[in-house]
Amino acid sequence: MPGTHISAVVLTVVLKIFALQTQALLAPMRTAVQFLIILLGTGVTAACPEKCFCYSTLVDCRHIALQNIPPDVSPGTETLFLDGNSLVRIPRNAFGNLGNMSYLGLSSNRLLLRNYTFEPLLKLQALDLSANHLLQLQETLLENLSNLTWLNLASNNLQRFPPMMSLAKLTYLDLSNNELIVFQETFKHLPQLDTVFLNNNQLKALPATGFDQLFLLKVLDLSNNDLSSLPSRFFNKHRKLTDLRLDHNKLRNLTATLFSHLDDLQYLTISGNAPVNFPPELFSNLTKLLKLDLSSNSLTFLPKNFLSNLQQLQVLKLSDNFIGNLVADIFKCNPKLVYLHLDSNNLRTLPVFEGLQQLEELTLSFNRLVEFPKEFGDNLVKLQCLQVNDNLIRQWDSEGFQNVSSVILSNNPICLNRGHAARVESTNIECTKKHC
Template sequence: MELLVVCVALLFSGSGGAQETPYEDYMAQLKACPKECRCPPSFPNAVYCDNKGLKRIPVIPPYTWYLYLQNNLIDALSADALRNATQLKWLNLNRNKISNEGLEEGAFRALPNLVHLYMEDNQLTSVPSPLPSTLEQLRLSRNRISKIPVKVFAGLGRLNLLDLQGNKLQDDAVTEVSLKGLNGLVQINLAKNQLSSMPPGLPPTTAQLFLDGNNIEKIPAGYFKGLPKVSFLRLNHNKLANGGLPRNVFNLSNILDLQLSHNKLTEVPFIPPGLEHLHLDHNKIKTVNGTEICPVSASSLAHYFEENGPRLRYLRLDGNEVKPPIPWDLMLCFRHLRAVVI
C-alpha cells in the first residue's frame, strides 16, 4: 500500500518543481467544496448545492464555473453572496423563494463572466437589475413579474434567449422602451401572460416568438415587417378570429412553423410558400378550399414545382368541423404534405 501511495505521488509530482501539481490542485478544490454541496471529480468546475433545503447560499469556491442551487429555500441574494465566484458562467436558482426585496442591488455585479442565469419559479415581481453584460440566456418563467424596468436590458447585446413565460405581464409592461437593448435576441417567450396585443419593439433579430396563452385578438397589418427573421411563431390559446388576421400578415420569407391552435378562426389563413408546419387544430373551421389558400395560382403551379413549390409538410386541423376526406385541390397545391390531421 505504501508503495502505491509513493507511485501516485510521483505520478502527480512530475519533475519535482515548485508549481502546484494537478493532484495538489484537485485536493485543494476538494477541500474548498462547501460541506452542504457536492463537487464531483469528473466535473471539477461544477458545484451542486441543489435539493438541500438551503436557506442561504454557502461560500462558493473561486474555481466554480457551474453552480446549481435549484430546489432550495433561498429567499435572498446579497451583494456578497457570490463575491468569490468571479469565474461563474452558469447559475441555476430555479425553484427558490427569491423576491425583488431579497435581491440586493449589485448582487450580480461580481459575476463578469456569467452567461446563463436561471431564476424560474421564484417570487420576482420585476426583471432583476442590473444584469451582467455577458448574459446570453435569461430564464425568468413562472414568477410574478408585472414590470420590466426601463433600460433593464441596456448593454445586454449578447442576450439571445429571454424567457418570461407564466408571469403577469400586461401590454403596458412590454413596450419598445422596456425591450430596448436586446440587439442580439433570437428567442423570446411571453407565453401565459396577460397580453391583449402583439408586443411592439421586438428586435429585428427575433427568430422565435412564443405568445401562447394570452388574450390577443388581432395582429396589425405589417406587424412583421420589422421582424424579417421570424421562423417559429406560436399563438396557440389566444382569441384570434378571421377579422384579426390581415390576409398577408404571415407572408414571411423565413417562417417555417406557425401555430394558431385553440383560437376562433373559421377559415384557413394565407399559407406562405416556405411554411412547413401549420397547426390550426381546435378552431371553428368548417371547410378547406385548397385553391383559395394555395400561395400560388393554378397556372403557376407547374413552374413552382420546378423550384420545389410550396413546402407545407404538416397540417393539423383536428378539433374543427372539417370532415374527411382531404380535399384534392389541397393535395394538388401542397404536394410535399406528409401528414394531415383531421
C-alpha cells in the same frame, strides 16, 4: 487517469445544456451527476460544500434545503446550480470570489433580489431566476451583466420587464408564465434577441412597433394569452423568424398580409382561437413552412388555394374543426406532407387525395364517414398508420390498404358486428381501441 480533463469538460457542457433547456429534469439530473462522478472516479474537486457535488469547475447544490449560499464554493467555479432550495436573501458578498462564473442556476427559490446581488459576476453568460415569486425587477439589477446571453424569468409574478440597457448581448429571454404587459420600450435595448417566450401571460394587446428592434428574432411564443388581434404590420421586420406560436388566444380576424414578410418561417401554430377568419392568401408567402397547426379554430371549409404554396409542408393539423367537405386537389401542392390530422370534423365523404405520395400518418377519427372511395389508397403509397375509429363505417375493402401497417377501425359499425370483426382482425386492420 488519462482523459479525465476531457471528461470533465464534456460533463460540464452536457449539464449546462440540460439546465438551459428544461427544469423538469433538474431532479433526475442530480442522480446523473452522482453517477458520472462515480463512473469517472478521479478529478473530483477536493474542497466541496457539504451535501453538494463538485466536478472540475462545476458545483451542484440543487434540492438540498439550503437557506444560505455555501461560503466554500471554489473561486474557480464556472457553473453553479443552486436551484430548488430555500434561498431568500443573498448577502452583498455572497458571489464575491466567483468572478469566473458563466452559469448560475437559482430557480425555484423565494428570492428577494437587490441591486448588488449579481455585482461581481462580470463574466456571467446564463442566469436562471425562474419560479421565484418575483413581483418586479429593478432596472439596475442586472447592469453589471453585460456578457449575459441567456436569461430565464419564467413562472414568476412579473407585470413588467423593465428596459435594460446593459443586456445588449442577450439572445434568449424566457418571460413565460408571468402577468406581463408589453410596452413600446420593453425590448428597445435588446437587439440581439433571437428567442423570446411570452406564453402564458395576460397579454391583451401588443404595441404596433414594440418588436421592431428585434431583427434577429427566430423564435416567438405568444401562445396562451388574451390577444384578440395583431397589428397588421407586426411581423414586417422579422424576416429571420422560423418558429411562431399563436395558440390559445382570442384571435378572430387576421389580415391577409400578416405573414407576408416571414420568408424563413418553418413552424406556425394557430390552434385554439375559434372562430378565426383565415383569408385564402394568408399563407401564400410561407414557402419554407414545415409544420402548420390550425386545429380547434371552428373552420368549416378550406379554400381551394389555401395551401397551394406550401410545397415544403410536412405536418398539417386540422383536427377539432367543423370541416364538412374537401376538394379533391386540396393537397395537390403539398407533396412532402408526412402527417395529416383531420380527426374530429364533420367529414361525411372523402375525395381521392392527390399529391400525397409521402404521407405516413392520416387521422380521420371522430367524423361521419360511411365509406372510402375505392381508389382512396392508390396514391398513398407510403401510408403506415390510418386512424378511422369512431365513424359510421359498415364495410371495409382492404384491397387498397395492403401496405398500411395499421388501420384502426374501433367504434365503427363494422367492429360491432361479430362476423365482420373476426374477418377484420385477421388482416392489418384492427377493431381494438388504440392508436398507431
